[in-house]
Amino acid sequence: MTSKKTEKYHLILQGALKVFAENGYHRSQVSKIAKAAGVADGTIYLYFKRKEDILIHLFQEKLGELVNKFHESVAETNDACEALRMICTIHYTELENNPELAYVTQIEMRQSELELRKEIGITLKPYIELIENIVQQGIDNGQFRANLNVKLVRNLIFGSMDEVVTSWLLSGQKYSLRDQVDETLQFFIHGVSK
Amino acid sequence: MTSKKTEKYHLILQGALKVFAENGYHRSQVSKIAKAAGVADGTIYLYFKRKEDILIHLFQEKLGELVNKFHESVAETNDACEALRMICTIHYTELENNPELAYVTQIEMRQSELELRKEIGITLKPYIELIENIVQQGIDNGQFRANLNVKLVRNLIFGSMDEVVTSWLLSGQKYSLRDQVDETLQFFIHGVSK
Amino acid sequence: MTSKKTEKYHLILQGALKVFAENGYHRSQVSKIAKAAGVADGTIYLYFKRKEDILIHLFQEKLGELVNKFHESVAETNDACEALRMICTIHYTELENNPELAYVTQIEMRQSELELRKEIGITLKPYIELIENIVQQGIDNGQFRANLNVKLVRNLIFGSMDEVVTSWLLSGQKYSLRDQVDETLQFFIHGVSK
Amino acid sequence: MTSKKTEKYHLILQGALKVFAENGYHRSQVSKIAKAAGVADGTIYLYFKRKEDILIHLFQEKLGELVNKFHESVAETNDACEALRMICTIHYTELENNPELAYVTQIEMRQSELELRKEIGITLKPYIELIENIVQQGIDNGQFRANLNVKLVRNLIFGSMDEVVTSWLLSGQKYSLRDQVDETLQFFIHGVSK
DNA sequence: GATGAATGAGTGTTCATTCAT
DNA sequence: AATGAATGAACACTCATTCAT
Incomplete structure (x- = not known):
């Protein structure tokens, strides 16, 4: 059961997996992950403390x-x-x-x-x-x-x-x-x- | 016998080994490596194309x-x-x-x-x-x-x-x-x- | 009427005009232009691709x-x-x-x-x-x-x-x-x- | 009459003309001029105070x-x-x-x-x-x-x-x-x- | 919660100039 | 005079993170 709160959380993780795999961690800007996840840059920081956290x-x-x-x-x-x-x-x-x-x-x-x-x-x-x-x-x-x-x-x-x-x-x-x-x-x- | 030309080359490698081990690659600024090697920042680029090269x-x-x-x-x-x-x-x-x-x-x-x-x-x-x-x-x-x-x-x-x-x-x-x-x-x- | 989006754009151009006139293009650091425009260095790159672009x-x-x-x-x-x-x-x-x-x-x-x-x-x-x-x-x-x-x-x-x-x-x-x-x-x- | 002293002077000017024309002033490194003139980098500074001087x-x-x-x-x-x-x-x-x-x-x-x-x-x-x-x-x-x-x-x-x-x-x-x-x-x- | 414009710290690299040889 | 290895100051640009809306 995925609550509405965790929906974006998983979207972000899904986007990150894709972007990391394509570009590698260091070349994966947070904004790129946000775009892939379909959220705003700032939203990521509501679910993760730092980029590394993702x-x-x-x-x-x-x-x-x-x-x-x-x-x-x-x-x-x-x-x-x-x-x-x-x-x-x-x-x-x-x-x-x-x-x-x-x-x-x-x-x-x-x-x-x-x-x-x-x-x-x-x-x-x-x-x-x-x-x-x-x-x-x-x-x-x-x-x-x-x-x-x-x-x-x-x-x-x-x-x-x-x-x-x-x-x-x-x-x-x-x-x-x-x-x-x-x-x-x-x-x-x-x-x-x- | 180490020729004079390769002397700095090895000094830089030695310094880099030390600095990398202490700080990790990404936290090792070129200037830090230069300092550890006892050479100027620019000297490193006489022996290596870029940081990665080291x-x-x-x-x-x-x-x-x-x-x-x-x-x-x-x-x-x-x-x-x-x-x-x-x-x-x-x-x-x-x-x-x-x-x-x-x-x-x-x-x-x-x-x-x-x-x-x-x-x-x-x-x-x-x-x-x-x-x-x-x-x-x-x-x-x-x-x-x-x-x-x-x-x-x-x-x-x-x-x-x-x-x-x-x-x-x-x-x-x-x-x-x-x-x-x-x-x-x-x-x-x-x-x-x- | 200047839209909010273009406001900083013009501030930067205005600052650049002043700084270029005072120091010449090559002596005008981006940070100096930013200061004159009252914005952060990075903000300039939201409106211009590179210094030359200004x-x-x-x-x-x-x-x-x-x-x-x-x-x-x-x-x-x-x-x-x-x-x-x-x-x-x-x-x-x-x-x-x-x-x-x-x-x-x-x-x-x-x-x-x-x-x-x-x-x-x-x-x-x-x-x-x-x-x-x-x-x-x-x-x-x-x-x-x-x-x-x-x-x-x-x-x-x-x-x-x-x-x-x-x-x-x-x-x-x-x-x-x-x-x-x-x-x-x-x-x-x-x-x-x- | 070209004295031996002025020979290199003219070689450098000749090299500079070629290099400037090919690359433009700012992209013409002193070392490139020296190479074109067939002299060492340092030699240039025996005849010219600064790059601009050339x-x-x-x-x-x-x-x-x-x-x-x-x-x-x-x-x-x-x-x-x-x-x-x-x-x-x-x-x-x-x-x-x-x-x-x-x-x-x-x-x-x-x-x-x-x-x-x-x-x-x-x-x-x-x-x-x-x-x-x-x-x-x-x-x-x-x-x-x-x-x-x-x-x-x-x-x-x-x-x-x-x-x-x-x-x-x-x-x-x-x-x-x-x-x-x-x-x-x-x-x-x-x-x-x- | 969500946004995205704004921030500004951080750094690899270049290259004019020097100076010991 | 001539060399060229060594120097180190200088700077454009990136991007993780913040925060007013």
């Missing part, structure tokens, strides 16, 4: 939806391998289907000050922790090695997927991202060894 | 050194696992020992326009390819699975390490990065499975 | 008024000699009464790039053509020689008056400009010969 | 030659009409044959500060006075009207020719300047009347 909220909003999808999909299984597969599938599929979102998360999000990076870290945390829980679950049910450093491994897993997406994006999205799921999973499960 | 050269210079170290170390062995270990060791150790460089590569480098990102991609390519070669070598000598997608795997490996470094940096460098080498290698070689 | 608009605005006066005065007569007299009278009188405008038209206008000079040429054209028409009229009604090269003669006439104004200005405006009308006319009509 | 000297040098030609040609005759014809012929011919010089005198010379304009006025004075003398001579020998205001008339004459040259230049030199001599003279001698 980016943060955009990230939180969009990532929140993603994290929800992750949680929903994983809830259905006790198999850690299967859970990892679902995580990876959603990760690749969702970003492949939303190139604008992909661009903003992979490129623009990183273009921010240290302060903002930490803010983003907080938003990202539930996702990272979800991966951590899956790894822990895999250990607990005997699927994974017991001596895994879960905090390190979750970073390795997230970092891998993250880089694959960025690489795909910078390459010009010339191949299918979701087609990489199987081989990515192979690597997570068995590593490179025979 | 970042690119800084990256190329520093990353070039790193890539050389990677190549040298790897040249000594035919064992793909051992080569991966060396790569990871150098990657973690060098950045741990050069926090300023780490900050610039992990945070500031990403703060740049798409155009620059591609420039950086080119500089990074030899490193990525080195990893690819190691993986290929591992396949060839039977250490690794034959059906590995080398281009995907190299991205997974690089992305993993990259994320570990970023995470370490954003955490405030509270733990030892090089101590993560063994477990990182475990993950690369065997994945998570028992 | 000069062009100033010229068009002021010259447009002059050209109108020329046209009005000439419309009243069929006598080419009388028309020339009116042209000359207005030319001298108006500039004598507006030393700031005189300074800008005679000195600053010429200080601009070739590109701008052509722009100015376009604005000046109606005036030059008016002179041409008068000459043609004089030929047609038998007052002037039939074999006059009207395009050359209009330049000779305009150039004469223009130089007289510049000379008067550079001399420090020590004598009356309008007092030169009679003798200037004599020269136009009869030349130097007995 | 323009002044260039003007004085080139105009000095012109004035000499004027004087020589006029010395041969006592006929004021004939003298005016010679003045006009040389004025148009010389500038038509030296488009670079024409460009600098008609366009660039005007692009200078009031201070410089007065400097130029001084250099131009002998030429203006020469015209004045011719007019006076015409009066004295009964060729011209006795009640002519010589100081005004000289300005009218100079201004006419000056405007014709500028107009020809801005038109892109599409027609012959010297072909305008006869009709210009007609205007000076008889004005426009029948």
Whole structure:
């Protein structure tokens, strides 16, 4: 249910996503976002403290939806391998289907000050922790090695997927991202060894 | 022996590294860099076309050194696992020992326009390819699975390490990065499975 | 009645005229013009694309008024000699009464790039053509020689008056400009010969 | 006789004439002039106090030659009409044959500060006075009207020719300047009347 | 709440001039 | 005298943010 108050809020976020994806954060003037959202420049400041705030909220909003999808999909299984597969599938599929979102998360999000990076870290945390829980679950049910450093491994897993997406994006999205799921999973499960 | 001509060039790069690490790229005024380098503002433009150019050269210079170290170390062995270990060791150790460089590569480098990102991609390519070669070598000598997608795997490996470094940096460098080498290698070689 | 929108536009032009006359175009910083106009620096760029634009608009605005006066005065007569007299009278009188405008038209206008000079040429054209028409009229009604090269003669006439104004200005405006009308006319009509 | 000391002086002036004509005064960096002259930047300051100085000297040098030609040609005759014809012929011919010089005198010379304009006025004075003398001579020998205001008339004459040259230049030199001599003279001698 | 005109702080870059060699 | 690397003052322009309506 979207109240009348939040209508403009979402219009602005929608406009910002479009403008950021087209021009990059630093080249996206507030007035351009306002125009894309169909509101006046000043109106933006009724919903956001600063320009940076738009980016943060955009990230939180969009990532929140993603994290929800992750949680929903994983809830259905006790198999850690299967859970990892679902995580990876959603990760690749969702970003492949939303190139604008992909661009903003992979490129623009990183273009921010240290302060903002930490803010983003907080938003990202539930996702990272979800991966951590899956790894822990895999250990607990005997699927994974017991001596895994879960905090390190979750970073390795997230970092891998993250880089694959960025690489795909910078390459010009010339191949299918979701087609990489199987081989990515192979690597997570068995590593490179025979 | 540093020729007189390149002396200021390196002074400026050194100053820029310091200033970028302290303030971030966008908050680093050219005049601040000049001051840190002990030269006049205008002098910078005798050696660099524009501010962005400093970042690119800084990256190329520093990353070039790193890539050389990677190549040298790897040249000594035919064992793909051992080569991966060396790569990871150098990657973690060098950045741990050069926090300023780490900050610039992990945070500031990403703060740049798409155009620059591609420039950086080119500089990074030899490193990525080195990893690819190691993986290929591992396949060839039977250490690794034959059906590995080398281009995907190299991205997974690089992305993993990259994320570990970023995470370490954003955490405030509270733990030892090089101590993560063994477990990182475990993950690369065997994945998570028992 | 000046609409609210154009109010600042005219304030800026007025300020620019003053500042240009006092300091010359190149020594007139935008901030100085803004101050003289009683607006913020940035406001200028809501009404003009760039600094040069102010000069062009100033010229068009002021010259447009002059050209109108020329046209009005000439419309009243069929006598080419009388028309020339009116042209000359207005030319001298108006500039004598507006030393700031005189300074800008005679000195600053010429200080601009070739590109701008052509722009100015376009604005000046109606005036030059008016002179041409008068000459043609004089030929047609038998007052002037039939074999006059009207395009050359209009330049000779305009150039004469223009130089007289510049000379008067550079001399420090020590004598009356309008007092030169009679003798200037004599020269136009009869030349130097007995 | 050119001493070794003045060799570079003339090289610089020659280079400046070329560069000014090609780029205009304000877009002509000192370093560009130095390059065109085949000397080092600093060398220029051994011969000229400031950049503006080059323009002044260039003007004085080139105009000095012109004035000499004027004087020589006029010395041969006592006929004021004939003298005016010679003045006009040389004025148009010389500038038509030296488009670079024409460009600098008609366009660039005007692009200078009031201070410089007065400097130029001084250099131009002998030429203006020469015209004045011719007019006076015409009066004295009964060729011209006795009640002519010589100081005004000289300005009218100079201004006419000056405007014709500028107009020809801005038109892109599409027609012959010297072909305008006869009709210009007609205007000076008889004005426009029948 | 909504507007959008107005603000003014902030900075990369140029280039005339200097001066140690 | 000649060099040319180094200097640093100067400034147009942008754009996030405010606030009177």
